[in-house]
Amino acid sequence: MTAPRDAEARAASRRLLATSERELQRIVLDMHDGPVQDIFAALSQLQVLERSLAGDAMAQQRANQAVQLLERALGEIRNFIGAFRPPGFERRALGEIVEGLAVQHETLTDQGVELDLPTDLGDCALPTKIAIYRILQEALANGHRHSGASRQRLTVHRRGSAIALTVSDDGKGFDPQRVLASEADVGVEGGHFGLRGIQDRVAMLGGSFAIDSAPGRGTSLTVTLPAE
Amino acid sequence: MIRVLLADDHAIVLEGLRALLDGEPDIKVAAWTTDGTEVLKLVQQHKPDVVVLDLELTSIKGTAVIAALRDRPSAPKVLVLTAYNDGDSLRSALDAGADGLALKTESPQQTLTAIRQVHGGQLVFPQAARRWIEGRAAGAPGDLTPREREVWSLVAAGLTNPQIAERLGLSDNTVKFHVQHLFSKLGVKNRTEAALKYAHGPPR
Numbered sequence: 001m002t003a004p005r006d007a008e009a010r011a012a013s014r015r016l017l018a019t020s021e022r023e024l025q026r027i028v029l030d031m032h033d034g035p036v037q038d039i040f041a042a043l044s045q046l047q048v049l050e051r052s053l054a055g056d057a058m059a060q061q062r063a064n065q066a067v068q069l070l071e072r073a074l075g076e077i078r079n080f081i082g083a084f085r086p087p088g089f090e091r092r093a094l095g096e097i098v099e100g101l102a103v104q105h106e107t108l109t110d111q112g113v114e115l116d117l118p119t120d121l122g123d124c125a126l127p128t129k130i131a132i133y134r135i136l137q138e139a140l141a142n143g144h145r146h147s148g149a150s151r152q153r154l155t156v157h158r159r160g161s162a163i164a165l166t167v168s169d170d171g172k173g174f175d176p177q178r179v180l181a182s183e184a185d186v187g188v189e190g191g192h193f194g195l196r197g198i199q200d201r202v203a204m205l206g207g208s209f210a211i212d213s214a215p216g217r218g219t220s221l222t223v224t225l226p227a228e
Numbered sequence: 229m230i231r232v233l234l235a236d237d238h239a240i241v242l243e244g245l246r247a248l249l250d251g252e253p254d255i256k257v258a259a260w261t262t263d264g265t266e267v268l269k270l271v272q273q274h275k276p277d278v279v280v281l282d283l284e285l286t287s288i289k290g291t292a293v294i295a296a297l298r299d300r301p302s303a304p305k306v307l308v309l310t311a312y313n314d315g316d317s318l319r320s321a322l323d324a325g326a327d328g329l330a331l332k333t334e335s336p337q338q339t340l341t342a343i344r345q346v347h348g349g350q351l352v353f354p355q356a357a358r359r360w361i362e363g364r365a366a367g368a369p370g371d372l373t374p375r376e377r378e379v380w381s382l383v384a385a386g387l388t389n390p391q392i393a394e395r396l397g398l399s400d401n402t403v404k405f406h407v408q409h410l411f412s413k414l415g416v417k418n419r420t421e422a423a424l425k426y427a428h429g430p431p432r
Contacts (some may be wrong), residue, residue: 032311037238040311040332044244047336048251071335078333081360092316100315106356109316
């Protein structure tokens with residue numbers, strides 16, 4: 001008699017995920033529409049001011065310090081909100097979103113992404129799409145930070161009623177058990193939620209998770225999620 | 229003198245950029261607007277060299293504005309200025325046929341540089357854009373006719389169809405025909421993509 005309760009728990013997890021995603025999305029939009037515009041405008045004005053202070057070295061130096069502080073703030077916002085999903089997410093098909101992620105990763109890191117994506121991938125339910133986006137983003141970021149490889153390979157395929165993802169590289173590799181254990185009680189940090197976060201997301205949606213890695217042997221992460 | 233038109237939903241951004249641009253010796257802000265539907269009218273009226281445009285305009289989509297500008301006989305260069313640093317903005321800018329992309333999460337100095345670069349005929353996109361287009365295009369440029377190669381180099385140099393027609397002594401329609409064939413052989417959607425592909429590996 002556990003099946004109905006499992007289904008109920010899974011439905012609750014999905015609702016929770018959807019709510020937190022909506023919140024995140026709102027924060028991202030507010031940041032782009034508010035602080036980013038304001039800081040960009042303030043920087044433009046300050047740079048005009050800085051130039052007009054040409055005769056006063058001290059004042060010009062202060063203006064320049066303010067410019068540098070604001071540029072740093074913008075950079076931090078960029079890195080922080082870069083981790084969240086783009087507008088129009090719901091409307092766009094899965095393949096398009098995966099392609100966009102690969103481009104974004106290459107833009108931000110200059111690490112190549114070899115993309116294997118069938119043209120007939122089709123679409124999937126929103127919670128699955130969000131999970132795929134988050135998981136790929138996290139996996140690519142991990143692969144960039146830790147593997148030392150010049151490129152990663154990303155495949156997304158449909159297997160019956162499931163979507164299968166693989167992110168792999170031929171980089172340094174690591175001991176998955178040790179990393180998972182060390183991440184046991186780590187929360188979201190700077191938009192990153194680690195291997196454990198990937199595992200939790202997959203579990204919430206009733207998918208499967210496998211990581212194949214060892215020091216010096218590269219890494220391959222495989223995740224399967226129900227499409228609907 | 230580079231004459232610039234600014235279009236942005238955010239009045240404070242317009243004000244800041246106007247002040248910054250007008251302080252540059254080689255740049256003049258010819259017109260500005262917060263309304264996307266005004267852009268075409270203002271372009272008609274002021275004939276700017278470069279249009280700096282946010283994709284998130286209220287009354288009309290930025291990509292629709294770019295598409296309409298592209299159809300004009302002497303189209304200005306278009307620099308997309310956006311707060312969103314993601315694959316989606318990049319793709320929209322490329323698909324619409326913009327000449328470059330600058331970010332509001334970078335220093336406004338970068339925007340200044342990008343304005344000068346697109347005005348000089350450069351395409352200003354992150355490195356990833358080039359690789360992306362390269363990876364997507366299935367057809368090798370090997371089977372281009374000599375005429376198509378010639379047209380390709382002129383498209384890459386930023387010439388419009390009428391300019392290419394004049395240069396090669398052809399009719400506008402013939403050029404249009406060559407351009408269409410060129411795009412389909414290269415597997416690109418528009419002039420921007422064709423030019424990026426040319427920059428990456430011109431015909432041997």
